[in-house]
Amino acid sequence: MKTKNVNVLNPGNFHKFGTYHSMVIMDTERLGPPPVEFYRDILKVDFNGKNPAFSVTQISPRPLIAEKFEYHSYTGEAFMPLDGDILIHVAPAGKKETVPYDKIEIFLVPKGTMTVINPGVWHAAPFVKGEKPIHVLTVLPERTYANDCQTLQFPEQEKIQIILT
Structure with a gap:
């Protein structure tokens, strides 16, 4: 089994997988003064012309071993941890026969940060950073x-032990 350290999420190292933005730290353009301020169009997700569906994934603590992947050929995916930080593992888009195991990266996604994964990017269910279950808002086209x-499933020799630093 391999080991990988967790990356700090920043535009320089995440751009090849998608985009992200804090949804609780308002530093974008707004419409309206207090007490009602509308922060618009913070992130955009390519849903290939389909209607978005909002789901919640409850993630419980488990060993920090990356051993699964998934991808969506025709749509992006957005997710945001609601009540704690999560860890994600991603790799550049590619075919199932040529998974770029050597290009897998691990990122810490802080609570309240919306992450948008581009179509085709390898990813899987996140890991909890901590000891309590975390709820993650997941946005995909209906029935993706x-x-x-x-x-x-990763072959045994490609599984990754995630190292928190």
């Missing part, structure tokens, strides 16, 4: 999990 989701 049933009609545009390729999954795979």
Whole structure:
């Protein structure tokens, strides 16, 4: 099994996988003065013309071993941890036969940060950073999990032990 350290999320190292922005630290353009301020169009997700569906994934603590991947050929995916920090593992888009295991990166996604994964980017369910279950808002086109989701298990020699530094 390999080991990998966790990267700090920043535009320089995450741009090849997608985009992200804090949804609780308001530093973008707004419409309206207090007490109602609307921060618009912070992030955009390519849903290939389909309607978005909002889901919640509850992630419980488990060993920090990356051993699964999935990708969506025709759509991006957005997610945001609601009540704690999470860890994600991603790799550049590619075919199932040519998974770029050597290009896998691990990122810490702080609570309240929306992350948008581009179509085709390898990813999987996040890991909890901590000891309590975390709820993650997940946004995908309706039924993507049933009609545009390729999954795979890592071979034993490609599994990754995530190292928190």
